[in-house]
Amino acid sequence: MIKVAVVGLGKMGLSHLSIIKAHPDVSLVAVCDTAKYVLDLLEKYTGVAVYSDYDTLLQQEALDAVIIATPSSSHGPMVRAALQRNINVFCEKPFCLDVDEGKELAQLAQSKGLVNQVGYHYRFDAAFQETKRLLDAGAIGEVTHILAEAYGPVILQPKGATWRTRRSEGGGCLYDYAAHPLNLINWYFGRPESVGGTVLNQIFSQETDDEVYGTLYFPGGKSAQISVNWSDESYRRMTTKLNIWGTGGRIYVDRQECQVYIRDNVAVPAGYEPGWNVRYTTELTPEVWFYVRGEEYSSQLDYFIRCIKEGRKENVNSFASALETDQVMAMMITDSEQGRHVGEYTPVVRSEPSIMRWLHRLFGKRIMDFHKKIKK
Amino acid sequence: MMDRVLFGDNQFFGINHMSEEKARAQAIRFKDTQAVIEVLDIAYAEGIRTFMCTTHDRIAEICDHVRANPRHYQGFQFYPCMPYAHKYANAMTDHGMLGAVKRFLPEQGLFDAMLRGGASLAKKEVDGIATLLIDAEMKMFAGLSTPVIFFQNVLTDFLLGLGFKAAFRVFADHVKERYGAEPGFITMNMPKLLDALDEVGVENPIICANINKIGFRMCGGLAAYEQALKERRFRPIAMSVLASGAIPPREAIEYVCNLPNIESIVFGASGRGNIRQTKLLIDELTAIHSMTHTAKASK
Numbered sequence: 043m044i045k046v047a048v049v050g051l052g053k054m055g056l057s058h059l060s061i062i063k064a065h066p067d068v069s070l071v072a073v074c075d076t077a078k079y080v081l082d083l084l085e086k087y088t089g090v091a092v093y094s095d096y097d098t099l100l101q102q103e104a105l106d107a108v109i110i111a112t113p114s115s116s117h118g119p120m121v122r123a124a125l126q127r128n129i130n131v132f133c134e135k136p137f138c139l140d141v142d143e144g145k146e147l148a149q150l151a152q153s154k155g156l157v158n159q160v161g162y163h164y165r166f167d168a169a170f171q172e173t174k175r176l177l178d179a180g181a182i183g184e185v186t187h188i189l190a191e192a193y194g195p196v197i198l199q200p201k202g203a204t205w206r207t208r209r210s211e212g213g214g215c216l217y218d219y220a221a222h223p224l225n226l227i228n229w230y231f232g233r234p235e236s237v238g239g240t241v242l243n244q245i246f247s248q249e250t251d252d253e254v255y256g257t258l259y260f261p262g263g264k265s266a267q268i269s270v271n272w273s274d275e276s277y278r279r280m281t282t283k284l285n286i287w288g289t290g291g292r293i294y295v296d297r298q299e300c301q302v303y304i305r306d307n308v309a310v311p312a313g314y315e316p317g318w319n320v321r322y323t324t325e326l327t328p329e330v331w332f333y334v335r336g337e338e339y340s341s342q343l344d345y346f347i348r349c350i351k352e353g354r355k356e357n358v359n360s361f362a363s364a365l366e367t368d369q370v371m372a373m374m375i376t377d378s379e380q381g382r383h384v385g386e387y388t389p390v391v392r393s394e395p396s397i398m399r400w401l402h403r404l405f406g407k408r409i410m411d412f413h414k415k416i417k418k
Numbered sequence: 419m420m421d422r423v424l425f426g427d428n429q430f431f432g433i434n435h436m437s438e439e440k441a442r443a444q445a446i447r448f449k450d451t452q453a454v455i456e457v458l459d460i461a462y463a464e465g466i467r468t469f470m471c472t473t474h475d476r477i478a479e480i481c482d483h484v485r486a487n488p489r490h491y492q493g494f495q496f497y498p499c500m501p502y503a504h505k506y507a508n509a510m511t512d513h514g515m516l517g518a519v520k521r522f523l524p525e526q527g528l529f530d531a532m533l534r535g536g537a538s539l540a541k542k543e544v545d546g547i548a549t550l551l552i553d554a555e556m557k558m559f560a561g562l563s564t565p566v567i568f569f570q571n572v573l574t575d576f577l578l579g580l581g582f583k584a585a586f587r588v589f590a591d592h593v594k595e596r597y598g599a600e601p602g603f604i605t606m607n608m609p610k611l612l613d614a615l616d617e618v619g620v621e622n623p624i625i626c627a628n629i630n631k632i633g634f635r636m637c638g639g640l641a642a643y644e645q646a647l648k649e650r651r652f653r654p655i656a657m658s659v660l661a662s663g664a665i666p667p668r669e670a671i672e673y674v675c676n677l678p679n680i681e682s683i684v685f686g687a688s689g690r691g692n693i694r695q696t697k698l699l700i701d702e703l704t705a706i707h708s709m710t711h712t713a714k715a716s717k
Binding site for chain 2: 057084087089283298324329333335
């Protein structure tokens with residue numbers, strides 16, 4: 043049995059706890075959180091050992107693995123402490139807010155030969171996996187562009203402050219939502235060379251972003267664009283979707299289906315045909331041993347446990363791969379802060395008196411049209 | 419005895435396990451409650467009398483309508499499924515577990531609520547809080563027939579994973595005592611849940627689970643489900659029989675009707691044709707199955 047502790051009992055931590063405790067190869071040794079009330083309830087009704095201090099947990103329990111689902115700003119030190127004790131680590135996303143710290147930890151985990159995984163669950167979703175398989179097989183030829191989107195109803199009005207409302211602690215649409223489609227872009231396309239046109243806007247939040255847009259540039263002129271908004275009530279829950287264009291067709295994918303248009307200029311993969319093909323999650327998804335909220339959440343933890351148990355080294359969602367996403371997010375923050383934009387192309391304005399140029403800057407094209415009308 | 423055919427509500431709230439596009443189209447179509455009522459009326463006209471529904475805010479409007487037109491809905495009954503998980507999940511992200519619970523407790527100081535809630539919070543007992551939350555969710559059904567009350571699958575399976583089994587007993591007892599109703603449990607992990615309910619002494623439970631020919635979301639495996647249906651004492655309701663459209667209707671329903679002991683089948687549809695076809699198919703295949711069954715038994 044793999045001895046596991048779950049650290050951080052917020053929404054994700056509790057969800058991981060429920061799933062991992064039901065795993066046939068896992069002995070859930072303890073849970074750890076600072077909320078005493080939650081600990082008391084779990085102790086009383088489920089008999090699990092509880093800790094309110096992480097270091098005490100590490101000192102007192104002999105663990106094979108920890109699942110860390112605390113606020114993102116605490117991931118770094120907690121992951122380090124576990125690795126130093128030779129404990130395998132599953133960490134919630136985003137991995138590390140400090141990219142340099144993330145690099146060190148990825149190297150540390152690698153050098154110690156420990157299983158290290160980050161909770162980018164879409165890589166365990168059958169439709170996104172099918173897309174990866176199709177891209178690797180060249181089903182839509184050479185990919186030229188990806189449009190990655192995620193929308194959902196998280197922040198719909200100004201709210202009181204928690205860690206999720208502060209970017210400094212890992213809160214915000216970029217870290218919480220955009221991280222997922224960015225991670226999928228990394229999976230399909232690798233790491234971009236640069237980013238541009240990044241918009242990190244506030245809609246309702248005071249200290250973090252609610253919408254994220256931007257362009258990612260890849261070698262050879264390939265590009266990806268990202269459009270994410272977590273203040274969109276028209277979505278019932280988080281929806282992540284990608285459109286991928288290639289020289290041989292297009293793929294549309296979300297967690298429920300994979301729609302593929304294949305042109306006749308490429309080798310068609312087995313089971314597919316030229317023109318439109320649709321694969322649904324119902325046929326693509328392998329069965330899991332226990333289901334709470336989506337197969338992918340169960341699959342990623344099952345994979346983590348199997349990697350430990352079977353000494354598997356391929357490590358999907360390794361720290362190193364999650365670090366790529368952290369790096370892209372850091373680049374996007376820098377880009378949005380630098381805010382270099384090209385101004386309007388206005389050759390006509392040059393012959394206008396300077397007052398008109400100034401008005402044009404203030405009021406845009408309409409004032410110029412108005413000016414022209416008067417002149418006529 | 420439950421009706422053989424129950425009508426579900428996923429289609430009204432933009433839930434479709436296969437396609438986001440279809441889900442959105444449905445959400446647009448059923449924006450007005452009147453559109454939902456029209457479909458319920460079609461189902462009623464086809465002889466369906468049970469509406470199995472989440473405690474979504476909009477169901478309250480359906481309840482008002484049925485209450486206001488008792489003659490039109492004779493024999494019509496609701497099977498409430500609680501809680502509507504999304505509102506709690508969102509509240510938990512913002513307010514933590516305890517904060518979320520507090521938010522949904524009745525706002526004003528009913529003496530009963532204070533007593534049950536206050537004492538329960540202080541002693542860290544779930545009974546008081548849980549029963550208060552059940553009562554809050556049941557408010558919209560006041561005066562309507564609710565012979566079976568369900569525990570929603572996300573919560574059932576979450577607690578099942580945690581090993582928080584006492585909660586199932588608290589729910590079952592409260593539903594029986596306060597509402598004279600049978601407790602039901604929706605799950606994606608039927609064999610495991612049966613064990614847990616046995617342990618806490620919930621006997622002969624009503625269990626609504628995915629039961630379909632392709633084993634879609636049947637954790638523990640198709641074989642374990644078939645064995646449980648044969649050997650264990652419980653009252654199964656089959657849902658996701660068509661696996662969101664992955665299996666052709668006749669083939670799908672034939673499979674379920676040939677399984678032993680299935681008491682009811684729940685399905686959701688929005689068009690008259692689909693509702694009629696599914697209801698007729700279930701009736702027809704149920705009749706064939708029971709004839710074969712009787713013939714076998716008399717041999």
